[in-house]
Structure formats: C-alpha cells, structure tokens
Amino acid sequence: xxxxxxxxxxxxxxxxxxxxxxxxxxxxxxxxxxxxxxxxxxxxxxxxxxxxxxxxxxxxxxxxxxxxxxxxxxxxxxxxxxxxxxxxxxxxxxxxxxxxxxxxxxxxxxxxxxxxxxxxxxxxxxxxxxxxxxxxxxxxxxxxxxxxxxxxxxxxxxxxxxxxxxxxxxxxxxxxxxxxxxxxxxxxxxxxxxxxxxxxxxxxxxxxxxxxxxxxxxxxxxxxxxxxxxxxxxxxxxxxxxxxxxxxxxxxxxxxxxxxxxxxxxxxxxxxxxxxxxxxxxxxxxxxxxxxxxxxxxxxxxxxxxxxxxxxxxxxxxxxxxxxxxxxxxxxxxxxxxxxxxxxxxxxxxxxxxxxxxxxxxxxxxxxxxxxxxxxxxxxxxxxxxxxxxxxxxxxxxxxxxxxxxxxxxxxxxxxxxxxxxxxxxxxxxxxxxxxxxxxxxxxxxxxxxxxxxxxxxxxxxxxxx
Amino acid sequence: xxxxxxxxxxxxxxxxxxxxxxxxxxxxxxxxxxxxxxxxxxxxxxxxxxxxxxxxxxxxxxxxxxxxxxxxxxxxxxxxxxxxxxxxxxxxxxxxxxxxxxxxxxxxxxxxxxxxxxxxxxxxxxxxxxxxxxxxxxxxxxxxxxxxxxxxxxxxxxxxxxxxxxxxxxxxxxxxxxxxxxxxxxxxxxxxxxxxxxxxxxxxxxxxxxxxxxxxxxxxxxxxxxxxxxxxxxxxxxxxxxxxxxxxxxxxxxxxxxxxxxxxxxxxxxxxxxxxxxxxxxxxxxxxxxxxxxxxxxxxxxxxxxxxxxxxxxxxxxxxxxxxxxxxxxxxxxxxxxxxxxxxxxxxxxxxxxxxxxxxxxxxxxxxxxxxxxxxxxxxxxxxxxxxxxxxxxxxxxxxxxxxxxxxxxxxxxxxxxxxxxxx
Numbered sequence: 001x002x003x004x005x006x007x008x009x010x011x012x013x014x015x016x017x018x019x020x021x022x023x024x025x026x027x028x029x030x031x032x033x034x035x036x037x038x039x040x041x042x043x044x045x046x047x048x049x050x051x052x053x054x055x056x057x058x059x060x061x062x063x064x065x066x067x068x069x070x071x072x073x074x075x076x077x078x079x080x081x082x083x084x085x086x087x088x089x090x091x092x093x094x095x096x097x098x099x100x101x102x103x104x105x106x107x108x109x110x111x112x113x114x115x116x117x118x119x120x121x122x123x124x125x126x127x128x129x130x131x132x133x134x135x136x137x138x139x140x141x142x143x144x145x146x147x148x149x150x151x152x153x154x155x156x157x158x159x160x161x162x163x164x165x166x167x168x169x170x171x172x173x174x175x176x177x178x179x180x181x182x183x184x185x186x187x188x189x190x191x192x193x194x195x196x197x198x199x200x201x202x203x204x205x206x207x208x209x210x211x212x213x214x215x216x217x218x219x220x221x222x223x224x225x226x227x228x229x230x231x232x233x234x235x236x237x238x239x240x241x242x243x244x245x246x247x248x249x250x251x252x253x254x255x256x257x258x259x260x261x262x263x264x265x266x267x268x269x270x271x272x273x274x275x276x277x278x279x280x281x282x283x284x285x286x287x288x289x290x291x292x293x294x295x296x297x298x299x300x301x302x303x304x305x306x307x308x309x310x311x312x313x314x315x316x317x318x319x320x321x322x323x324x325x326x327x328x329x330x331x332x333x334x335x336x337x338x339x340x341x342x343x344x345x346x347x348x349x350x351x352x353x354x355x356x357x358x359x360x361x362x363x364x365x366x367x368x369x370x371x372x373x374x375x376x377x378x379x380x381x382x383x384x385x386x387x388x389x390x391x392x393x394x395x396x397x398x399x400x401x402x403x404x405x406x407x408x409x410x411x412x413x414x415x416x417x418x419x420x421x422x423x424x425x426x427x428x429x430x431x432x433x434x435x436x437x438x439x440x441x442x443x444x445x446x447x448x449x450x451x452x453x454x455x456x457x458x459x460x461x462x463x464x465x466x
Numbered sequence: 467x468x469x470x471x472x473x474x475x476x477x478x479x480x481x482x483x484x485x486x487x488x489x490x491x492x493x494x495x496x497x498x499x500x501x502x503x504x505x506x507x508x509x510x511x512x513x514x515x516x517x518x519x520x521x522x523x524x525x526x527x528x529x530x531x532x533x534x535x536x537x538x539x540x541x542x543x544x545x546x547x548x549x550x551x552x553x554x555x556x557x558x559x560x561x562x563x564x565x566x567x568x569x570x571x572x573x574x575x576x577x578x579x580x581x582x583x584x585x586x587x588x589x590x591x592x593x594x595x596x597x598x599x600x601x602x603x604x605x606x607x608x609x610x611x612x613x614x615x616x617x618x619x620x621x622x623x624x625x626x627x628x629x630x631x632x633x634x635x636x637x638x639x640x641x642x643x644x645x646x647x648x649x650x651x652x653x654x655x656x657x658x659x660x661x662x663x664x665x666x667x668x669x670x671x672x673x674x675x676x677x678x679x680x681x682x683x684x685x686x687x688x689x690x691x692x693x694x695x696x697x698x699x700x701x702x703x704x705x706x707x708x709x710x711x712x713x714x715x716x717x718x719x720x721x722x723x724x725x726x727x728x729x730x731x732x733x734x735x736x737x738x739x740x741x742x743x744x745x746x747x748x749x750x751x752x753x754x755x756x757x758x759x760x761x762x763x764x765x766x767x768x769x770x771x772x773x774x775x776x777x778x779x780x781x782x783x784x785x786x787x788x789x790x791x792x793x794x795x796x797x798x799x800x801x802x803x804x805x806x807x808x809x810x811x812x813x814x815x816x817x818x819x820x821x822x823x824x825x826x827x828x829x830x831x832x833x834x835x836x837x838x839x840x841x842x843x844x845x846x847x848x849x850x851x852x853x854x855x856x857x858x859x860x861x862x863x864x865x866x867x868x869x870x871x872x873x874x875x876x877x878x879x880x881x882x883x884x885x886x887x888x889x890x
Contacts, residue, residue, distance in 0.1 A: 074736070175696035181753075182756065185717060286814025288850075296858070360489035361485075390722065394847075395847065447724075
C-alpha cells in the first residue's frame with residue numbers, strides 16, 4: 001500500500017478540516033468581538049462566521065476533488081496509451097481497448113486474459129506510478145486549498161464583515177446548482193444518446209434504420225459466416241413494441257378506468273381506503289418480479305390454454321408480456337384518472353341528477369366527457385410507461401424480430417434489443433453496440449413527445465376547472 | 467288515450483336501472499380483477515419460495531485422515547490439502563458395497579461440491595481435529611435437494627430423472643437412517659452467488675444493493691431537497707425556472723433504461739469509472755430518483771402554510787433563516803416520506819443496472835463502493851435465467867426478500883406520514 005490517502009479518507013479529511021474551520025471561525029469572531037466591545041458589535045451572529053469559514057474551506061476543495069476524480073482515470077489512461085510502444089498504439093480502437101483493460105487488470109492484480117507481455121507490465125507499472133502520483137498531488141492540493149481558505153477567512157473576520165449575507169449568498173448558489181442538475185441530466189441523456197447514434201447513422205443510413213424490414217444485428221465477424229447479415233431495419237422492433245404496448249393498454253385502460261370510476265363515484269369511504277392502497281401495491285412491485293411471473297406462470301398458462309384450442313402459441317408470446325405489463329400499468333391509469341374525475345366539479349353531476357339521469361348515465365355522459373382530456377393525458381403517460389418498460393419484456397418476450405401483429409407469436413421490443421445488444425461481451429464501436437443507442441434515442445424521443453403532450457393536456461385540463 | 471311523457475320515461479326505467487346495475491358490476495369486476503391478479507402473483511411466488519428457506523443436508527462422519535490431508539501444520543500446505551477427498555471418503559465409508567469407479571462417482575455426486583469448503587473451514591478453526599472423526603451436516607447436491615423437497619417425482623422413468631435408481635436407493639437408505647434432513651437454509655442468507663443452486667445465496671446481492679442505496683441516498687436526498695427549496699422558496703417565476711420545472715417533470719417519466727444508457731455513455735465510457743461498481747449504480751439511481759424526491763419535497767414545502775413564513779419574516783428573520791429554521795423542519799417529514807418512496811423504487815429497479823454491467827456473475831460479497839457487485843433485483847433476473855430447477859425456488863425466495871424490504875420501506879413511509887403529518 002502506498003502512503004497516499006484513498007479518496008474516502010481524503011473526503012473525510014476535508015470534512016474534518018471544514019468542521020475545524022467552523023470552530024476556528026466562531027472562536028475568532030468571539031475574539032474580535034471582545035476586542036471591539038462585546039458580541040453585539042458583530043455584524044452577524046458568531047455561528048455565521050464559523051459557517052463562512054467552513055463553507056470556504058470545504059466547497060473549493062470538494063469541487064476540485066470531484067472533478068479530479070472524474071477525469072483522473074481518463075487522463076491517466078490516455079497518458080498510458082501514449083507511452084505504449086508504437087505497434088500497440090496503432091492497433092484499431094477495439095483491440096486497444098482490450099489492451100487497456102488488460103493493463104488495468106494487471107494493475108489490480110487480477111489475472112489478465114492474455115499472457116503477460118513485458119511492454120504491458122511496463123505500462124501497468126507506469127499506470128500505477130501515475131495513479132499514485134495523481135492521488136498524492138490531489139491530496140496535497142486539496143488540503144492546501146482547504147487550509148489556505150481557512151487562514152484567509154480567519155484574517156478577514158472583523159466585526160464589520162457581513163458574514164450572514166455572504167453565507168446566505170453562498171447557500172443560495174448551492175441551491176441553484178442543485179436545481180440545475182435536472183437540466184444537466186437531460187443534456188447528458190441527449191448528448192450521450194445522440195453522439196453514439198450519429199456515429200451509428202454514419203454507418204447505417206437513418207432511412208434504412210427507420211424503414212428497413214429486417215432486424216438481425218449480429219454482424220459477421222468472418223466474411224463467410226452464415227446467418228449474420230447485420231441488417232438494422234428497425235420496423236419489426238417498433239412493431240413489436242407497439243403490439244405489446246397495445247395489448248397492455250387493452251388490459252390497463254378498461255380495468256384502470258373502471259376502477260377509478262368505481263372508486264371515486266360509487267365506493268364508500270372504507271372500501272376506498274382499503275382498495276386504493278392495494279391497487280397501488282401493483283405499481284410498487286418491481287418489474288423484475290412481474291417479468292419472472294410472466295415467464296414462469298403466465299406464459300406457460302397461455303400456451304397450454306392455446307394448445308387446448310389447437311392454437312400454436314409461442315412460449316414467449318407477445319400476449320403474455322403484454323398482459324402482465326397491462327396489469328402493472330393499471331394503477332397508473334387508475335390513480336391519474338381518479339384525480340381527474342375527482343376534479344370534475346360537483347355542480348355538473350348535480351345538474352345531470354336534476355334532469356333525472358341515473359348515476360351511470362351521469363358518469364358516462366357528463367363526468368367522463370368532462371374529464372376526457374385528463375383521462376387521455378393519463379393514458380398517454382401510461383403508453384409511454386409501457387413503451388419504456390424493460391424487465392417484463394426482457395424476461396417474457398422474445399429476441400427474434402418478427403414482423404407480425406399476431407399476439408400469439410414472439411415479437412421483440414426496443415428495450416429488449418437495447419439490453420440484448422449492450423449486456424454481455426460487447427465490442428466497442430461496432431454498429432451492433434451503437435445500434436442500442438440509436439434505439440435508445442428513438443425511445444427517448446417518443447416517450448418525451450408522449451410525456452410533453454400528456455403533461456400539457458393534463459395541465460390545461462386542470463386550469464379549466466380551477 | 468295517448469302516452470304521456472311520464473309513461474315513456476317509466477317504460478325505459480327498467481332498462482336504465484339494468485344498465486346502472488351492470489355499470490356498477492363492471493366497476494367491481496375491474497377492481498376484483500386487479501386484486502385477484504395481485505393475490506395470484508403473491509401466492510404463485512410464495513408457494514415457490516417457501517421451500518428455499520430450507521435446505522437438504524446429509525450427515526456424515528467425517529474422518530480427518532492425516533494420510534489424505536498430508537502436512538496441515540502451515541498455511542500453504544493447508545490450502546492445497548485435499549478436503550474434497552476427505553468428504554468423499556466419509557461418504558464412501560457409509561456405503562461399503564459401492565465398489566466400481568462409476569458407482570463411486572455417482573455416490574459422491576450426492577453431496578454438494580461445496581461441502582468440502584465447510585469441512586475445511588471447520589478444520590482451520592480447529593486444527594486439532596486431525597485424526598478425529600466428527601459428525602457433520604453437509605449440504606446435499608441440488609438434485610438431491612429437489613428430490614427431498616418433492617419438486618422432482620420419484621416415480622418417473624429412470625431416463626427422465628437426473629438421479630438414477632442406484633442414487634435413489636442410497637438416498638432412501640440415508641433417509642431411513644435419519645442421515646438426511648431438511649434444515650434452515652443459512653447458506654442462502656450468508657453467501658454470494660454460485661453456479662451451484664445449493665451454495666447460492668443472496669448476501670452478495672443484498673450488500674451490493676445496500677452500497678448502491680447508500681450512494682443514492684447520500685446524493686439524491688440533499689440535492690433533491692436543495693433543488694426543491696430553491697424552486698419553491700427562492701426562484702422567481704421566469705423562463706429559466708419554467709425550463710427546470712418542465713425538465714424535472716419529464717425526467718420523472720423518462721424510461722429507466724435510458725438512464726442506464728446515460729450511465730454507460732457518461733460514467734463508464736467517458737469518465738472511465740469502474741464497471742459493475744455500486745458507486746456508478748448509485749449515481750445512475752440518483753439521477754433517476756432525483757425527480758421523485760424533488761417533486762415530493764416541493765409538495766411538502768407547499769403544504770407549510772404561508773403564515774409560518776410571514777411570522778418568521780415578521781420577527782426579522784432573513785429569507786434564508788425563515789426557510790432553514792422554520793419551513794424546512796416542518797416540511798422534513800414529508801420530504802423523508804418522498805425520499806423513502808423514491809428509494810424503494812430505486813431498490814426494485816433493474817434495467818439501468820444491466821446497462822452499467824452490474825449483471826456479472828460475482829461470487830464474492832462486495833465490501834466497498836467500487837467492488838464489482840450485483841444488486842438484489844439483478845440477482846433475481848440472473849437466477850430467473852438459470853436452467854437448473856434449484857434456482858427456481860431461489861429466485862422466488864429472493865423475490866420474497868426483495869418484497870419484504872420494499873414493504874418495510876413503504877410501511878416506514880406510511881408511519882412517518884401518519885406520525886408527523888400536520889393539518890393546518
């Protein structure tokens with residue numbers, strides 16, 4: 001073990017220094033206050049002087065710390081690569097990646113996949129050296145900055161220092177920074193998915209991807225290999241997604257809507273207080289559990305039922321996955337519809353009753369039409385959920401991309417393909433892995449559009465009755 | 467005399483009341499359908515799961531033969547000592563009639579291939595056992611386990627079984643002598659994954675989930691609360707905050723697998739963070755749960771009445787003091803509830819973890835944030851894929867454990883809400 005601190009220790013040290021800073025700042029403020037004639041002479045309460053010191057001590061150090069660690073591994077890897085012998089450096093990107101992996105394995109003391117060659121051992125040594133150098137300099141820089149900040153603030157503390165205002169300003173900036181993370185996440189998603197997708201579309205034209213009827217992403221490794229055409233026409237995948245989502249919605253919309261209507265219009269308080277949380281449990285069950293259930297229980301059941309009627313049902317039928325997914329989505333539809341139905345003003349119902357309508361007539365002809373935009377919004381949100389749902393289809397739907405609308409056949413979906421392409425041994429930078437990002441981009445765009453429409457519709461609807 | 471309006475209405479009444487009744491029944495049916503499905507799901511998984519909490523063990527008189535073990539005085543030679551042979555010898559001694567090589571092999575395959583590790587651990591703890599004979603309960607092979615638990619029929623043709631007639635006979639003899647027994651399955655709760663169903667446990671996955679959740683909680687709760695405070699208490703209504711709001715609402719509805727793609731492209735490929743690490747898993751989960759926590763925290767802040775803010779400002783508090791000294795403590799229970807619900811969702815989430823490589827087969831129990839690990843739902847996914855019959859009950863049992871955690875978390879959220887909820 002080297003003498004450097006590991007990142008966790010360093011983090012704790014920064015926190016410790018910042019606590020020290022707090023105590024010292026507070027003490028210092030008492031000291032200057034006594035010189036000036038009592039604590040009441042200070043601009044702010046002593047705690048604020050402490051907090052000011054602590055914040056200045058911690059924040060710059062933490063910022064440097066996190067950025068350093070984020071970029072450290074990347075920079076060191078680049079440096080190690082540039083110091084490799086030329087014949088290794090000139091290898092294609094994927095081979096180079098393998099070598100870098102091997103070097104890292106040697107560094108970590110794991111057995112590497114290839115017999116160790118001396119230049120790689122040297123590179124591993126180099127890597128280790130750079131790594132410890134980097135950690136050492138990080139430790140020195142961060143601690144130096146923390147202590148320097150502490151000392152500077154100590155000197156500037158005087159009764160006129162507007163510590164509270166400074167502290168509040170800093171906290172406000174921290175709050176703002178936290179609230180922008182949502183934006184950075186979106187930007188991160190868009191950039192990462194888009195960047196890889198553009199690389200994919202350079203190899204496979206966008207039109208082929210969107211209109212091609214054959215999907216078989218296995219690329220031929222050798223030229224004479226059979227059955228590896230490497231065609232990337234995504235239509236069967238999109239169709240499969242739509243088929244399964246449609247089955248799911250056929251289950252979820254009627255059941256969810258009727259449940260919502262019954263719960264909000266008919267049920268008494270006790271029934272509602274029991275049934276509603278029970279329905280919500282359906283939404284809380286992890287999707288991997290649904291997937292297991294679909295594959296283990298529902299799919300064989302459907303297959304056996306089909307066999308009873310002399311129907312040829314695939315054991316990974318779209319029906320099984322869609323059915324279970326529909327059940328999962330029921331609570332989304334029902335709780336959102338429940339909200340919008342409750343938002344319909346009572347005066348509309350009273351008006352219908354006064355005209356002699358029965359309760360169900362009121363619901364069907366007055367309440368539901370009035371709530372329709374909201375219901376449509378909730379259904380759209382549910383559709384976007386169904387399209388993006390992964391585990392159920394990964395476990396219960398198939399891998400083969402059949403262009404069919406027969407729910408008894410096997411189809412595949414966008415999410416299944418993303419998982420299939422990215423899990424396991426992946427070759428970097430091949431169209432196969434990049435295709436996953438292109439599918440991800442499509443998924444993101446479609447769900448985004450659905451969500452935006454749904455949110456706008458629901459918001460408009462709410463405003464109408466408020 | 468012609469019909470009056472009231473007669474027309476009366477004629478239609480019966481039909482309309484019928485429709486009313488039917489409509490009500492549809493509603494009841496809809497709810498019943500969901501609840502029946504819920505019950506069906508729990509029963510189906512529960513009936514598969516409960517047998518996994520027991521495990522078949524075989525009692526052996528293990529003789530620590532100094533000749534087989536060789537030199538056991540130092541660590542190196544102990545590591546290479548032949549404990550599997552010790553276990554096999556003791557089993558063979560119980561059936562002296564077994565002579566042929568292939569029969570011996572069949573007999574020794576009744577005991578788990580991992581049994582020797584338990585014997586070794588026992589020996590390392592107490593090296594004085596050399597030359598002694600000890601009675602030990604050792605895990606049986608998963609085929610035996612399935613047979614004893616009744617998941618495999620004994621009556622079927624020999625060719626269709628995984629155990630042949632010889633093996634069945636030996637098992638029956640063991641049963642008759644009381645040398646085979648189902649006991650509480652401690653292995654399941656204390657070990658990591660394994661290729662052998664009888665040796666596979668969930669502890670590795672649970673620790674992986676634990677580390678992931680710690681990272682998620684440490685990042686998402688403070689950041690989420692801070693963002694909510696800014697948006698609810700400080701931000702002016704302008705285009706910028708509008709964009710942030712729309713963004714947060716959208717992120718809450720983005721499919722989880724897209725977050726996995728983000729994690730893969732940014733954390734792994736761009737920043738070069740380690741694959742399969744709970745740290746990266748936790749960061750991805752943070753981004754995923756942040757919207758949930760922000761939305762819940764904002765609702766909690768909104769529910770604090772303005773009079774409290776005005777009172778604080780009235781006695782001279784600054785806006786920051788007003789928020790942190792008065793509003794935040796009152797909103798905190800609501801925020802915590804939201805955070806727990808968000809964490810529960812993250813705990814059950816699988817898809818993004820698949821993307822960042824937390825699906826590897828990992829035997830060791832992770833001990834830190836950068837060790838390779840899987841998470842509990844991923845373990846369920848991995849076991850569900852395994853062909854062995856023995857993994858079926860393990861999968862169901864792991865699901866029961868996961869659901870127990872989730873129920874506990876949600877119950878905690880409900881209790882928190884009940885206890886601290888204030889109506890103003």
